[in-house]
Amino acid sequence: MDLSLSLKDKTTLEKMATSLRFLCADMVQEANSGHPGVAMGLADVAVVLSHHVRLNPTNPKWLGRDRLVFSGGHASALVYALLHLWGFNVSLEDLKAFRQLHSLTPGHPEYKHTAGIEVTTGPLGQGFANAVGFAIAGKMAQDMLGNAFSHKVYCLCGDGDLQEGISYESASLAGHLGLADLIVIYDSNAITIEGDTNLAFSENVRLRFEAQGWAVLECKGHDFLDIDQALNQAQVSGKPTLIIAHTTIGKGASELEGSAKTHGAPLGAEVLKRAKEAAKWAHPPFYIPEEIKLHFSLQRGEAEEKLWTQALSQKTKEQIAHLQAKDFSKVAYPVFELGQKCATRASNGAILNAIAQSYLGFVGGSADLAPSNNTRLKERGDFLKGVCGRNLHFGIREHAMGAICNGISNYGLFVPFCATFFVFSDYLAPALRLSALMQNQVYYVFTHDSIGVGEDGATHQPIEHLSHLRAVPHFEVYRPMDAHENVLCWQVALKRGKSAAFVLSRQDLEVASCARLEQVQRxxxxxxxxxxxxxxxxxxxxxxxxxxxxxxxxxxxxxxxxxxxxxxxxxxxxxxxxxxxxxxxxxxxxxxxxxxxxxxxxxxxxxxxxxxxxxxxxxxxxxxxxxxxxxxxxxxxxxxx
Amino acid sequence: MDLSLSLKDKTTLEKMATSLRFLCADMVQEANSGHPGVAMGLADVAVVLSHHVRLNPTNPKWLGRDRLVFSGGHASALVYALLHLWGFNVSLEDLKAFRQLHSLTPGHPEYKHTAGIEVTTGPLGQGFANAVGFAIAGKMAQDMLGNAFSHKVYCLCGDGDLQEGISYESASLAGHLGLADLIVIYDSNAITIEGDTNLAFSENVRLRFEAQGWAVLECKGHDFLDIDQALNQAQVSGKPTLIIAHTTIGKGASELEGSAKTHGAPLGAEVLKRAKEAAKWAHPPFYIPEEIKLHFSLQRGEAEEKLWTQALSQKTKEQIAHLQAKDFSKVAYPVFELGQKCATRASNGAILNAIAQSYLGFVGGSADLAPSNNTRLKERGDFLKGVCGRNLHFGIREHAMGAICNGISNYGLFVPFCATFFVFSDYLAPALRLSALMQNQVYYVFTHDSIGVGEDGATHQPIEHLSHLRAVPHFEVYRPMDAHENVLCWQVALKRGKSAAFVLSRQDLEVASCARLEQVQRxxxxxxxxxxxxxxxxxxxxxxxxxxxxxxxxxxxxxxxxxxxxxxxxxxxxxxxxxxxxxxxxxxxxxxxxxxxxxxxxxxxxxxxxxxxxxxxxxxxxxxxxxxxxxxxxxxxxxxx
Missing domain, CATH: 3.40.50.920 (Rossmann fold)
Incomplete structure (x- = not known):
């Protein structure tokens, strides 16, 4: 790499970090709202990471790119500043409009809204699990399409992400599956909103991740070479890797450095002034030196993509085209006759298999309820460590399952589904909400849909769940009356291409509909x-x-x-x-x-x-x-x- | 203990286990639905546990009792069989009506429905966190009322519980707080519904819990003395303790022993017949030998309670009476004037403090958002390791927070509240649902209640959440228009005594109501x-x-x-x-x-x-x-x- 870290002197790196730090602080100050602490704390890590990531700012959707997830979405100032500096379609004016209505730079990063954002983050822990989803999708892509897809998945996360249950669930699965392309950088600054992390958090994070099958590295989060060394080691660890970066929140924020006060509010004009003085940064707000822009630029990505594309075989290109097309028009759906008795969970199982026969990117599984949810894709094999079948075993981890599917969907080459009992849709509600918010394409298969569940009783019988999911914007809930309607619902849903839920019976239902597609579409x-x-x-x-x-x-x-x-x-x-x-x-x-x-x-x-x-x-x-x-x-x- | 394990010969213990095993299998067979595998697998552990628990079957609400949580609520056959054998108000007829409409023995154990059930379980992982809640409540009780409350909290859980994120969250907090009275027995049978646990779960459970500050013991789950030794060691470990009991699912179920097939369906008449033959159990269904009943009986509990009560001082009795009365009629609520501007999150903070001044059992906290949620109880101190203040720091663990509050509420001496941003009510929905289902008394403080959140954007702005929570049966959602209504809402809610949510603004609202209590009550x-x-x-x-x-x-x-x-x-x-x-x-x-x-x-x-x-x-x-x-x-x- 011609711009590799080792070629730069420390002064340049420091100048990059300082530029980035104050750019973020200026954004928050201008918006008069936001989170400067995490952005300033991570600036040094971000500078080093800029020398590792393979991205093409002129084509944010380049399939061979590394995936980069900012799980702590409140670090959005840092995200947008980096996108700007790297050369993505985020202008200085956009940075100045940070957190304003209709800007390209909303308070938390939004997928499809801003170029270079892989996934909407903010609700803590989600991004961590999304990254696991990206890494699973990457494995599948490697298996189907070859080494062109051996990119890395980087995730930056903080204490909040690691305290959320979803991070443990998805880390457990990532370790189990041995997702070696996943590199998570943990911004360990020992501060949360209520104060010092040791108010509520004293676990041994290294041991925890080792227990879950990860490699764990540590680095000084404000030491460029130390960060670089950790990132280099992580590339070859052969396991999913956690890098514990010991940082100081609000690094460089004068007397507020290290304080929880930098977390969720602007530094204030006075503190910011003193901070800039201390750093000898005698520039107006939003100033970025020209040579610093050059150092950050990921212009090289364009050439990298070109080479990457040239190396693809014709066959691989055709396979990619098939996966990207997401064409469901040729599915040979099963036919159900009037009077036939069939639980909709059973008809749904047959439909899932029909879809998977037609479109090779249809992948999914259940949170340990595949035999009950009828989600097994026959003759499609299991996705396990070193085995890349299409049946995912999420374990009893509904929340991670939903968020992992968001990652798989956003990856661009697959259409995922996941499954559990309808009553347990509660466990994955935050992930489902993000499917709706991102308007990606994840199918939620929810069986055992009512008091029809029977003997398992009140804890297993959904009551409020239809009202809940119907109230989620941009999300569609299908509850077919029988196997025939079930087929039509899938046709409608696949045509619409939005995330949706299928709410299905445990018990047999008589086929009593002979509806036409146009009717169900209504x-x-x-x-x-x-x-x-x-x-x-x-x-x-x-x-x-x-x-x-x-x-x-x-x-x-x-x-x-x-x-x-x-x-x-x-x-x-x-x-x-x-x-x-x-x-x-x-x-x-x-x-x-x-x-x-x-x-x-x-x-x-x-x-x-x-x-x-x-x-x-x-x-x-x-x-x-x-x-x-x-x-x-x-x-x-x-x-x- | 006059019935201690060491006084019994192995033959007796085996006969107890065999009785229990087949009683459970008969229940499932009679109901033609249920989960025999876990019940049979845990029978030996249950026999030993019967010699450790301090309960009084004639007064299931004895305050000095050990708390016993069956986190895997699908083990309900075992739960009811034990309650019957121990002498609780669960008859043989009730066992025969297992899982039938209106029976005392529903498919999953239900709080307030069956004597001896401490908490409704079934949704996996909840019971684990409830047990942490019981242990926290126990610590508080010890602090306020003395050593009479130094009972144990036992929790039985399985792979499903430990794969759920909520178990990691609550274990992390339990370890952090050093809850030494908590003993969790992990039924490690290496089987889940999709088959072998190693399809999806290969973490080092010992290391994981050690990383979270627990003591970890292991035992052979079908060896009485080994189980007993582990339980004895757990009493004195000085930390929350996990006992990994290596068991075989469906132990004693003839050719189905060790198979996932025993998990969720009756064994079938033929298999059950062969199983009984192999165990030389030549008795009709539901038969329990008289001497076995005596061995299981917890009759001693009555005397234990008597001694316990006699030892209480008058002052302690008065304190208990105060806590149990939950009398909120004397709260000196703050007064808000027409035209005053005040965010309802701020008025709510003042109200919480007023309540805590009047009722000493009012305890709670936030998932790391106390400064934003305004939940700090002034002059009430922090609840930390070795410090028993009333302000809980749940960490960024909304799901565990909700379930822990369920435990604290069910404990009987406290009224808990918890808090987060309204949009993150999604993270704790399964716990909130159980508050509603159990009709206990947990207050959910949800601030930042609408698009009024502002710059943080779509990820932080609730949309569907009011519809969701209003659709939950037996649950009340209060969304006051101003500080004055906020006071009246609390008066109504506390009078009704049911779990409820307070949905509150981040932004200032003008006091424009001069409603009377009768109006808000409507x-x-x-x-x-x-x-x-x-x-x-x-x-x-x-x-x-x-x-x-x-x-x-x-x-x-x-x-x-x-x-x-x-x-x-x-x-x-x-x-x-x-x-x-x-x-x-x-x-x-x-x-x-x-x-x-x-x-x-x-x-x-x-x-x-x-x-x-x-x-x-x-x-x-x-x-x-x-x-x-x-x-x-x-x-x-x-x-x-």
Whole structure:
């Protein structure tokens, strides 16, 4: 590398670090909000890292690049400053607009919003797990496409990330899988918001990571050569590697150096002035010396990408094209016949396999519930240490699973799915939220979707979960009434290409729908309609639709005209124009769903839902007990008329 | 101890284990559903543990008892069988009704439902953290009430618990705090649902716990004396102790011994028959030899409690009575004046301190955000290793925090609160759900409650969270419009005594309410009403109420009659009779809330809410951008008329 660290004298490196430090401090000062402490503390590490990362600022999406994750997203000033200095499409004006509405430089880094941001971070611990996801995706890419994908995954994280459970979960899996391309730099500054870390955190981090199968290195976080040596050793450790960089928060921030006060607020004009004086930095705010820009520049990336691309074989290029296209138009979906009985978790298993047959980048697994979630991809092998099948075994680590899938999705070559019981979607909610926020493509398979779970009881029966996930913006929740709708839901979801959840039954459901794709695309459609004038519309989803059909029969016996509206995707129904909705919402409207169901009031006059938690007992007994028998549905409908 | 292990011969112990094993297997077989593997695998450990635990079956709430947590709630057959054998109010008939609707023996153990169950478990990892909560509460009790509370906390857990992030978080805190009364027995059977644990889990568990400051012991899990020795050593280790018990899943289950197949399904009549033959167990199902019942009996607990109670001083008894009474009727709440500007996170901080002044069992803290959440209890000291103040430092471990508070609440002598940013309520959702399910008393303080968060941006701005938590049964969410309502909300919540969340602003809010307690008790009330006839009702909560008041002024200028309804607790409003609701819902109804808000359709014709995630920018700019300016509210209201 022509700009390698060893060719530079210490004075240059120090000048780079000082420039970076004050650029960040100036950004926070100008915004009058932000986190200067971590940016200043990590400036020296960032200078050295700049000499290691392989990126192409002119093409942030170069597939052969190293992946760089800033898990502590509050270090965003540092992130944007680096992107600017490296040559990404982040201007000095953007830095000056830090944390302002509509700027390219929001308070925490946002994927798809700013060039060079691999993943949205901020909620602590997520980035760590995302990095594990990148490393898993990298392994898969190497396996399918060769050594061109033997790039590194760098992750910078802090105490907050390492205290969060998700970091332990994902570190445990990374160690188990031996993800040697993963290098995590731990900014160990012994400070958190409440003060010294030893208020709450005294574990032996080295031992902890060694226990999980990692190599652990330490370095002085303000000593360029020491940092460089650690990064060089990490390249060849043969294991995922943690570099503990001992740093001082707010390094160079005059009397605030080392203080928790630098964490979440500007230094203030006075402190900043004194800090610059001490560093002999007699420049106006946002000043970057020209030669420093040259030293930071990653211009070399353009040539690196060119060479990389030239070395790819035609076959590899074709494989890449297949993976990138994410073309699901040729999937040979299974066919389910009217009257057939099939749990939607079972039909979903067949669908997942059909998709995986057609698109080789479809990968995933379960948090140790594959036999129950029906997520096994047959003849696709396991992803284990040294074995690169497509079936991931996430272990009993739902939270890491979701965040790892975010990493796999953002990697660009794969479409991941993950699975657990619906009630345990709670465990991965923060990761799912980020799927929605990033608008990436992760499929969440949630089986055991209601009181239909039966004997396992209240702890295992989702109640509030549909309301929760339907309230997440940019996220779609599919709850098909039967195996046939399940197929159509997947067709819709894959076409839309957004992250989505499939909420599926444990118990057998009779195939009673012969919907067309256009109907399911609307979110809801008239499944059945009496010949006589409709006085009541029953809206429902999933396992409650067939009881509604039976209730309709009972009502018809009393000469009441009914229609049954199946709503496999409430979120899509919300997007329909009023004219279409008017065809669904005829007469009085009763929504029937074995969930809390308050959101149904958007469409319905009354909701037959769950007012309490579930119970332990046979699923069929519970459906009756909680009022989802055809008789009770009919009775509630009758009362409304 | 007159029934100590050493006095019994091995044959007796084996007979006890065999009885227990087949009792559990029979229960699962009779229910035709359940988890025999873990129960049979742990039978030998359970026999030894029966000789260590100090419990009084005739008074399951004896304060001096050991606490026993079965973190793997799927071991419920074992739990109920033990409770029966020990002499708790669980009959043989109850065992035969295992997992049936309305039985005392649901699929997973439920707090308050079955005598002797300390905490509801099933969602993995929770019980582990609950046990840490019990141990923290035990330390506090010792500090306040003396050595009478130097009981042990036992926790049985499995691979599933230890793979979940929450177990690492809570173990890290337990080690940090040096909770020496905590003894966790890890049922290490090397099997999970997908098969061998080494599919996904290969960390060095001993090293991991040592890294977190624990003592680690190992024992052969089917060798009575070895188990006993480990339990004896654990008593005196001076640290929280993990006993790794190497067991075989489904021990004694004939050819299924050691197989994942014994995990989640009955053994089947044939296998069970062969298993009993091999064990020379020629008895009908559910048979328990009389002498075995005597050996298991914990009858001694009654005498133990008597002695324990006699030794309490009068002063200690009075202190216990104070803590148990949980009397909040004498709290000297702060007073806030109309027009005063105060963030509700700030008023809440003052309220927490007022409560802590009046009730000495009020304890809590934040997940490293105390200065932001305003949760510091002044002059109450820190809870650290060897120091028993009332301010807990949970570290950046939201999930463990919630579950630890469940343990502290269930302990019986304290009322805990915990805190984080509202958006990170996602991180602790599984624990919060269990607070609701158990109907215990944990207060969740969630500050930074909307786009009002400002510059930190979309990752830090809650959108779906109100909808989520309002959909949780038996849980109440308070979102006061100002400091005055904040006080009343606490009065209501403490009177109701249920777990609840307080959703509070980061930004200053003007005190504009002079509500009375009876009004807030209703969940919602008319805050302002035009003198002219009301054509439109504006329903709102929190920081959006004052903009609604301003919108009302704008509308009145156009001669439109308006009323503004403040809804500090949506959940309570749901419980009001129609007559009262009719006084609130006059004319067309527009709900205004900076959240997803679909549940408002229960009351409103239209909702002005959030359709997307938030953005980074100044809070005031965001309120305008997303439509929560008085002008836009008035305009939306006008459009409805």
């Amino acid at each position: 979110g809801g459609y008239v499944l059945y309609k009496s010949t006589k004038e409709v006085q009541i519309s029953l809206l429902s989803s999933g396992s409650e639709v067939v009881p509604c059909l039976k209730a309709a029969s009972l009502l018809e016996e009393e000469n009441i005209g009914v229609q049954v509206v199946s709503v496999p995707c409430f979120d899509l129904l919300l997007q329909q124009e009023q004219e279409y909705l008017n065809t669904l919402l005829v007469g009085v409207v009763l929504a029937v769903e074995a969930s809390r169901g308050l959101e149904w009031f958007k469409f319905a006059d009354e909701v037959l839902g769950m007012q309490s938690f579930g119970k332990s007992g046979k699923g069929a007994d519970l459906f009756t007990y909680f009022g989802f028998s055809p008789e009770n549905i009919a009775s509630r409908a009758r009362a409304l008329l | 969940g919602g009330y008319v805050l302002y009403k035009s003198t002219k006839e009301v054509q439109i009702s504006l329903l709102s909560s929190g920081s959006e109420v004052v903009p609604c008041l301003k919108a009302a002024s704008l509308l009145e200028e156009e001669n439109i009659g308006v009323q503004v309804v403040s809804v500090p607790c949506f959940d309570l409003l749901l419980q009001q009779e129609q007559e009262y609701l009719n006084t609130l819902l006059v004319g067309v109804v527009l709900a205004v809330e900076a959240s997803r808000g679909l549940e408002w359709f229960k009351f409103a014709d239209e909702v002005l809410g959030m359709q997307s995630f938030g953005k980074s920018g100044k809070g005031a700019d965001l309120f305008t951008y997303f439509g929560f300016s008085p002008e836009n509210i008035a305009s939306r209201a006008r459009a409805l008329l």
